[in-house]
Amino acid sequence: MDYFPNVAAIKKAVLTIRQVAEVTPLMHSIRLSKQYHAEILLKREDLHRVRSYKIRGAFNKISSLTTEERSRGVVCASAGNHAQGVAFACNYLGIKATIFMPVVTPKQKVEQTKMFGDAWVTVVLEGDTFDDSYTAAMAYCNDKDASFIHPFDDPKVIEGQATVGLELLDQIKKPLDYIFVAVGGGGLASGLIGVFSQLSPHTKIIGVEPQGAPSMLTSITNDKNTSLQTIDKFIDGAAVKRVGDLTFAICKDNLHKMVTVPEGKVCQTILDLYNRDAIVVEPAGALSISALDMFAEEIKGKQVACIIGGSNNDITRTAEIKERALLYGQLKHYFIVRFPQRPGALKQFVAEILGPNDDITHFEYSKKSSKENAPAIVGIELKHPSDLVPLMQRMKGNNFFGDYLNDKPDLFQYLV
Structure with missing residues (x-):
């Protein structure tokens, strides 16, 4: 793949998305900084109006469509956060959208998608995983000749997510040593790589996946994009069977490390953030922090940013989150x-x-x-x-x- 996100395109995306995506805070974590003897900064992407960074890529992509493409409508597949970003963007721009979501998507994410999209959006629940929804969405898209808004494997989406990186560079007082970022399909990680490889090349970017859905790690290990046969769907915002072809090509040679974290460990992080920091996150939003202890010695004395990707958590999942945390512990x-x-x-x-x-x-x-x-x-x-x-x-x-x-x-x- 020849594509690599460049800074000029990312700066253009900043101008596009500023009408719907405010600059999110970079918060110093006293607790985590003391725990790891480092300066731990939390990039609060959970504070967007759709409660995840996905609004960035979705709006940047949809805004790039021609008048004719907009008239035919758009289609997307998502486990929740991308769906909400697409729904909000289509409502804002006045574009019809059909959004395919897995049947197992938390009810809260389905309802939020319908709320943000209002009359402009139709939600279709299809399949058990994102990949099932993706297959159904592509078939529908081809039948209706609509534009498909990919959740991660699209240059405009990657460049939209990359605006997180430019904000980070504007917010820090000294160069970042490490960035920890959750990896589902790889769009956000690819965007960050585009920014930091060109503007802060010494910054090490560490990708974090659920142990039950290690699609990027498996692909990097095999040196080719590899589809997983089965995955644990619990961390729905980062559980995909196959990462993007574009994102794989970008990540495989540019991530400092790619690691996985057990789902139960992520659940304990969710509880700690809620009980000790009054921060509500979804499972995928806790992935980056959950990997810090694996690098405890390496990050001592360093400046570290963790991307808190989203907070679309359904309260009905609390019992399962607590159960998984106790089992892991x-x-x-x-x-x-x-x-x-x-x-x-x-x-x-x-x-x-x-x-x-x-x-x-x-x-x-x-x-x-x-x-x-x-x-x-x-x-x-x-x-x-x-x-x-x-x-x-x-x-x-x-x-x-x-x-x-x-x-x-x-x-x-x-x-x-």
Whole structure:
């Protein structure tokens, strides 16, 4: 691929998007700076009116369409944030849009897309992943001869996202040493590379993907753009089976490093940001911060920017976010417990088997036979990971232990 974002085009994009995209704050994080002995800056892209940076690329691309192209309408596929950017842009510019979103898209993102688009936008829920929606959107686009607004693999979109980089350069007091950025399809990372490779080449850009959807890392490792067969869709804003061809070509030779972060770790970051910093982010918005501890030694004494990409989080996901965080932190454990079929067995389990700080958070039991022992599924939250081994020893020593479910994913998902 010959395309590479240049500064002149990115500066032009700044002029285009300024009517809808305000300059977002660059916030110094006291907590994270103390934790990592570095100057950690948070680029608050979650504070756009559509609550993500996607408004930049979407508006820059749609604004570039000719009058004839606008009259035929536009089509896009998105897991949520790009959809909202397209919806807002089309409503603002008076252009009809059909937006395809995965069926599993959080309800909040679907409703926000409809709200921003109003009468100018039709939302179609199709498929289980972004890639499924993309396939349906392309077929519809070809049938209607409409313009497709790609969420990441388009020069105008990349240049729109790249305006984040120019803002960063205007906001910092000294050169940035590192930038941590979430990678889904790679549009924002590619835009940042375009800016910093030309204006601040010593700045190291680190891409961060969900462990369950490592499409960019896999492609870089294989030295060719590679489609994943399956992905974990939880971090919906960054879970794609295949990155862009343009973005892959830009990222593979220009990222300092490409890393992945477990979904449970991202969930803990979401909770920490909410509870300790009063910042609400979606899973993809927490990816950049979640990777900081992997570079703790490398970033000491350095100036580091983390891009907080979006805050379109559905409150109904909070229970799952907490659950995944506890499982990742080894504080939540599920067992098959075999209770003796006698009065007082549960009382004994609570009094003698559980530790003083252990808490039962899940209990599923039904007496269906007169066997000597009957199984129950029990979820236990611990105060500290080190409490697990003594708990299991007490269970085994008193003949309560049936099985440990956390390390049996198929059985875990079926039973819990």
